[in-house]
Amino acid sequence: MSKASSAPVTGAKIRKIVTNSIVHVILAILAFIWVLPIFWVVLTSFRAEKGSYVTTFFPQSYTFNNYKKLFTDTTILNFPLMFKNTFVIAIFTCIISTIFVLSVSYCMSRMRFKMRKPFMNVAMILGLFPGFMSMVAVYYILKALNMSEGSMIPVALVVVFSAGTGIGFQVAKGFFDTIPKALDEAAIIDGATRWQTFTKVTVPLSKPIIVYTILTSFMAPWIDFLFAKVICRADAKYFTVSIGLWKMLEKEYIDNWYTSFAAGAVLVSIPIAILFLLTQKFYVEGVSGAVKG
Amino acid sequence: MKKKVLAVLLASAMVASLVGCGGKEEAPAEAGTEAEAEAPAETEPEAEAPAESEAEAPAEEEEEAITATITVWGPSEDQSEENGNWLPTMCEQFAAQHPNWDLTFEYGVCAEGDAKATVTQDVEGAADVYFYANDNITDLIAAGALSELGGKYLESVKATNSQTIVDSISVDGSVYGFPFTTNTWFMYYDKSVFSEDDIKSLDTMLEKGKVAFPLSNSWYIQAFYVGNGCTLFGDDQMDEAAGINFGGDNAVAATDYLVDLVANPNFINDQDGAGIAGLRDGSINAIFSGSWDAQSVKDALGDNFGAAQLPKVTIGGNECQMMAFAGSKAIGANPNCEYPQVAMALAEYLASAEAQQAHYDMRTVVPCNTELLANITGDPVVSAQNDTYDNTSITQPFVAAMGNYWSPAENMGKALVAGEVTHDNAAAKTEEMNTAMNTDVAQ
Incomplete structure (x- = not known):
């Protein structure tokens, strides 16, 4: 019985894996888009450089002083x-x-x-x-x-x-x-x-x-x-x-x-x-x- | 937050039930007993205030004994220990000078530019004395929130300030406050990059270094248009009927110049703080901003710190002077306060030479008293701001139609920066802007 059904199961399995991967990739992209601004705010809160304008996404140095201030x-x-x-x-x-x-x-x-x-x-x-x-x-x-x-x-x-x-x-x-x-x-x-x-x-x-x-x-x-x-x-x-x-x-x-x-x-x-x-x-x-x- | 309408209904039901039973006596009676301890201007019956002021005005020389609580609204820096506690210090000095007045002060935080919104929300409940920026003046007068100056106050304002400053707080010939500083923008530059001669011309500066200018900000972009002869509301910026004249060949030439300026690799549009960040890392050598950035720029440039009035530009072969918008900040008295004579005297004192000097010492607020200005030399920020005010600025119009200026000007700046305006469509885009500026959105 297992032999007979193994072929269709793998086909379904593959299809399932493919679908899941696509879904997960889409979800990952969306999650990235959603989390990015929050991540950026957190990064900025630890940024040591002053001011509102920066040329790099990641701060050049980190500090805890913004919280202290x-x-x-x-x-x-x-x-x-x-x-x-x-x-x-x-x-x-x-x-x-x-x-x-x-x-x-x-x-x-x-x-x-x-x-x-x-x-x-x-x-x-x-x-x-x-x-x-x-x-x-x-x-x-x-x-x-x-x-x-x-x-x-x-x-x-x-x-x-x-x-x-x-x-x-x-x-x-x-x-x-x-x-x-x-x-x-x-x-x-x-x-x-x-x-x-x-x-x-x-x-x-x-x-x-x-x-x-x-x-x-x-x-x-x-x-x-x-x-x-x-x-x-x-x-x-x-x-x-x-x-x-x-x-x-x-x-x-x-x-x-x-x-x-x-x-x-x-x-x-x-x-x-x-x-x-x-x-x-x-x-x-x-x-x-x-x-x- | 969502369902405030029901809150209104519920609350008004409460009011109705409260007022319904006790009649009207309840609220004023309560307010009356509180008035002595709490803010006096708050719920005091209106009829009383003018009567009192008339009765007491003649006796002012002798300063009849008054016990009052005076509310003063000013920017929070003026009330911070770190910056010398200017406002409370000055108020206490004022109280000491008037021994017959037993004054208690209450302070509120309201930046000069916010006066329009915060005071007009509830004029009667607003401060007795408050600080405002002169572009708020039309709204404040319309709301009945500013006392007109007369007699000795008017004379003292006229005697201690230049005519342009007095004009900046006058509407239809009446003066509405005590000016204490000018409000404009000028140029900060790196002395190691530009010489004294270079800073006279923006074109020379662009050859020698990187210059940032907030082109997409409508408080700045007019510098080029006005420089090339465009006008806002006539020559004195007061003539509302004259409208905004940002059309014609002059304006098109300015737009053409700006198209080239944006294309210049040494030009950077100063947006979101790009200018000051560039000064810090050395990628920008000159920016245009106001005295509020002075400390940051000093920190960024150190010994190479320089400040000056606006440079000239060559637009279509003509040498033109860039022109900033200039205004002033003033202290006004609320006509709804219980003791107008106290409020007026306090407002005058807070803008007096003595107070301006203290303001400058504690917070480097650039004074506008003509005598004081003559004494302060060697401060580049003070001279830059005053040179700009005197030589390279026009009064920022505060006629109501000025409201139509801001968006079209900003759109023009943004379109220029985005490269949507080219030499080919400069004329059409300029005309479009001019039409929009002279179209009343409300009509």
Whole structure:
């Protein structure tokens, strides 16, 4: 039997190898293209030559000073302070907006009420507008609430980054929809309340989407520039990293700060990377095994 | 970040519920109690400010006792220990000179060029005194963010500055700030490559060494066009109706010259910091930039550091003088502040000869006070910047129509560098640029 089938198997095998090689070559090229800019930023962050313009891809000499400069040369651009500000804002934003997103998604997925469909449509349409459209309006509202000055600025930023996130429920709702309703019903028959169903049944089964929500909401304050700029205005004490990084590229600073800018960009990715590594193992846990039989 | 619209809705619902119950008294009352400790200009009822200023203005000689918090926005270098803490030092000195005023200062970070964006976002909540670049002036005035100068302030500005500098912060005959430095670009060169005579002509320089010029930057490219007789908004750059005249034979000749310039192997387009990098490794011998690069250039060239006004060029047989755009940086007072007399006096002090001298000592900010300038000799950057300002520059127009200039000029520079403009199509491309510059995008 093995003899008879060996010829066609090798043919298929060869075809498989060829296909796989082609696929891998394409993937390798794409991976190279995608990773290249990041690789370049990392290289630049260790570059010893000053300035923004270089003639060689690889730095001629390497140094750790760009990182050191970020944390020691704080009189003009106080990076450590900005980093701390952003970190605190990110933690609060992350907690609040994760709760918002999960609550809204769960309601939309599990509850049935009159305004459900219209609400989802309105949310969808509102979501189509770019956020910066309301930038100045948001500022004036915050000002009316006395949140545009002094130590209220970080609070204002947390509010801005988290208050509206519930509207981005679609992805999480889609995920909750895939969890069989039978599980909820079983829990309710066993005497569980809505809250218990959510915390004891839905949440343990939804780790991937929770991790996804946590990651995206944690990232928002790190990458947002517009709102941070509009709300902080001239208050350097409350600048976030994105404002600092932007300032490093102004014509007065670019020559001295360009390599430190790259170092700053690398540093910004560290908290996000750590959070990802911590939560990564939940990412792969799916709903598999939830429903037995 | 995405879903701010809902944030607005939620927040406005909150506002509505807050305001709905308590009526309007709540917010002003709160602001009032806070005002003494916090920023005064913030939420103070508008009606109060003008009334007060009128009542107090005559009493100014005696300096009635005032307790105030004054917010000052300036560039972060002025507030850094490393650079001598210029702004806080000057403010404290100002407070010491006015014993009857009990002043507390709050500082914000806003570079001169950002004043337009940051101040106009919320004029009432902006600083009482702030630094701005003069090309922001039209927007700032339109937003009602600049107090007009009058009386002794106007006289002092006119007395201590040259007419061109006063013009740079005047609109329709009214002066809107206290200038403290000029703002332009000039030439840095390597003294070991070019002699004093060489730097008078760009053509000689191109024979002897490598020259980088930011041709694809519209703040620089006009040097050649204006040099060959093209004009922006009339001869005084104020006449909006005259429009931009970058057409005709003069302009075509300049474009032709630039086509040759780009083809010259000794010319490098200075882009993405290529010029300063070239100075560092010796592959470039002269660049065009401003005082913000002075330290980097000094580090790169060492003893061979040289700075000078712009050279001449020979365009179509005529010897022409390259012309930079020049402006100024000034300190303005916000008309919405609680104590305009304090803000005005502070703005004047921060731009006074004493403060300019300190500014120069601490940060080498080139002064513009005429007396001070006469005293500072032997600093190549100061003389280069001032020679440029006096001899080889035109006032950068700040009429609204100037907004149409930048993109077409930049496109021309980029097309030249890319080799898309040749001697054959130079006339057509120049005409295209001129038409675009005189077409109002908004219409």
